[in-house]
Amino acid sequence: MIRIRGLVKTFGAFRALDGLDLEVTAGEVHGFLGPNGAGKSTTLRVLLGLLRKDAGEVLLFGGDPWREAAELHRQLSYVPGDVSLWPNLSGGETVDLLIRMRHGDPTTARRDELIERFALDPTKKTRAYSKGNRQKVALVAAFATDPDLLLLDEPTSGLDPLMEQVFNDCVAEHTARGATVLLSSHILSEVERLADRVTIIREGRTVESGTLESLRHLHRSKVVATVSGAVPELAGTPGVHDVAVDGSRVTCTVDPDALPTVLAALTTAGVVALTSTLPSLEELFLDAYRQPAQAGR
């Protein structure tokens, strides 16, 4: 679906993208994570042929998005992060216009159903819409047809939790029929809920990429244990970090490789209670940004 290798995009002296890699395979929901200014939107704009790449390889449906933009766009729907609409058109008119511009048919039942589900008033002029409602217009237009690919740039940033649920349902419906979704976001819980694989970028470079599972494998579990005997001397053990002892309670973070060693030591000491938590995406995220890009892996 999407294949980006070593993408570089500069704006004057500023390198917005600096060797970015991104691979999205057919049928998956791919989370595209990064903080503000990491280059997520720039990547999507290159992918849409709005910006010209300076170096690297960019393939969309196997084609060149710069040369064949209009043809390739027939198969995709795009929802920008900051939706700006024509102030004197109504919401319903805008939805239909956007669908027709993708050669879709807006007279379907799905379009009406989506307007209902997103609780959108289609007769209001878009001038009067809030950010969330403008976003809904773009989302309804995107979900009303059956594109092969949905490019969603922070699509829920203006939605309330109820509408977020509707959004999640819509994404699920589209993936169920085989659509591919690239979901750019900095809202981690959303990505965690929806995405099969994630790519984390920072300062225009890919820091991590893989399934949520495989990323977690790269990371330390947090282990909290209470022991009946003497607290074992864990500090200094390879792969064990941040050891803290509070009476009979010991807390540490453990690399996956060192987990058997730690468990053995705790068992010897007579473990009474033990919790081991996988890092949440939040922690992965913070981890990826705390370190320089090169040391991220």
Add this chain to the structure above:
Amino acid sequence: MTNALVGTALLTRLALRRDRVVAAVSIAALVLLCFASAAATSGLYPDEGARVHAAEAINGSPAIVALYGPILDVRSEGELAMTKMTVLYAVFLAALFVVLVRRHTRVEEESGRTELVGGGAVGRSAPLAAATVEAVLLATVLGLLTAIANTAAGLDVAGSLAFGAVWAGTGLVAAGVAAVAAQVSASARTCGAFAAATIAVFFMLRAVGDTGPGWVSWCSPLGWNTQARAYADPRWWVLALYPVLTAGLVGVAALLRSRRDLGSGLLAARPGPARGSPRLADAMTLALQVHGTAIALWTLAVAVLGVVFGMIAPGVGDLLDSGVAKDLIDKLGGLLVAAVLSMNAVVISYFAVSVVARASSDEASGRTELVLATSTSRSRWLAATILVALVGAGWLMLVTGVGLEIGYVATSGPDIGDLVTAALAWVPAVWVVAGLALLGFSLRPGWTVVGWGLPLAFLVFTLVVELLELPSWLGDLSPYSHVPQVPAESWDWGAEAGLLAVAAALLGVAWWRFTERDIG
């Protein structure tokens, strides 16, 4: 009340900072125009006899009076020198102040920036107050510079001060009109149209009053410009009318502002259709929808203008017959019809520029991105903009010509040739200006703003070159100078073809550049 004004000083500084180029260049152009007109007069009319002769000829032609206003003292050198400046060019000055005030009030509100500012320690009325303060400052500077320039060009000091005050007053009133207009509609475009229409009504009222019942002129602030008699024993009390009217208008604007919500207009927004028309399906129909109201309003305005001037124009035929008048007309820069058409061409160029500017704001706000992410190609999107700008401008010139013809025939004026053809002669020049604006936009979206300065800059440039007798090739840099002044001159295929070629080349480069550059 004071609470609502917190932050005015800060916003005024911000406004001046944002306008530093536009305001400086426009004011410089207007002052230069006055200086050139004043300096040229003594050369054109060396003695009082020649001046009286010229002034009486002007007063004798209702058509010219309708355009410029009468000369109330035929012996005054200053009154004659400022013939065009007093009313006609004051309209451009008014346009400048409308643009500036609208920019800091309704445009800011529509874009949501006022909300951003309003969240800070800034009062509700502060944006309006800041725009007003800025207008007062700029009007004062403009008035003083005009007075200095006219004095330097050899006109008397008291008259020049009065004239400077008249111009400053015109700017103030225009600012007041824009301030009220900004409260009326939620749309910045409608506000612009409302303000422009008000200025146009002012102009028409005094045209009627100057050629008919005199009291009507007093109903229009532009009529006061003439009645102040700046260079002929000035009526100083007339100068007090401007600030009084401005204060009233700003007061009304402040009252309206305090009674409405941020982002809304006086009229509640009407609901639109729940479904889009099947015709609204691509970039072209979208562009027509977006510009439809503007095109309709422009069409109405130029049609009325055309018919009114067509009805006033029959005086022209008489002028053509007399040798003296012919001489005068040459000195004034062409026949009345040609003069009306040239002014209209400049004004209609602004329509074309506004279409290009809209494309630029579409791009800046992300609407272009939304369209280009569909299966609309860049070429189609640009083609829609170009077509609306060029065909729209051509249509408006055509309507002007037809309006002139209708008005002219209705009052059974003598045959002076085909006025529709005369109007169409200006179309290629307008297209060149549109092409330049489009080229700026295609090279860099931020350069679109240059387009707003082009029509007036070319006009001022041509006049200054003419009046100061600078080398003629300098004047030829303006596309407007190449247009055959039909019906005063004969049609010139060479010039028209040349202009068309230049326009085509500009569009070609703009097209190529737009398909190659980054969007957004």
